[in-house]
Amino acid sequence: MQQAIIQAQKACGEIPVGAVIMRNDEIISTAFNKKEAENDVTAHAEIIAIREAAKKLGNWRLEDCTMYVTLEPCPMCAWAIIQSRIKAVYFGAYDENYGALGSKIDLRPLLSSKLKVYGGIMEDECNKILKDYFEEIR
Secondary structure (H helix, E strand, O other): OHHHHHHHOOOOOOOOOEEEEEEOOEEEEEEEOOHHHHOOOOOOHHHHHHHHHHHHHOOOOOOOEEEEEEEOOOHHHHHHHHHHOOOEEEEEEOOOOOOOEOOOOEOHHHHOOOOEEEOOOOHHHHHHHHHHHHHHHO
16 A cells, blocks of 8 residues: 555645555556546546556456555446456545445445455555645645
8 A cells, every 4th residue: 555655646736546556466557646637537546557557467357456546446446447357456545425435335236246345554644645635725
């Protein structure tokens, strides 16, 4: 999760979310939000990390991979995670408004997904990054 936090801190001018995909204790891809920088609504950290991991591994099926992300994924990202067949997601901050892996909704039952989800990992640190960002832009 520490590596995901480092990624989130790179998201200058963006909602600070960072993601890391690992396989067998090796980092396969890292990403942070780039929605504003790339003028692309799909440029969330999770989507970018999935794209990079698939490219690096030469396969869209990321069955042996796990994702660490600083904020509970939104519906778009959760669906991409499920579709990519990532085996587990570890996230930091819960998202009561848009979280799609248990907080607001849970998309896993729609596909009988076996995705394992663990929330609240380094939650205080992840919440602080988000809180500081939103205080700064207000």
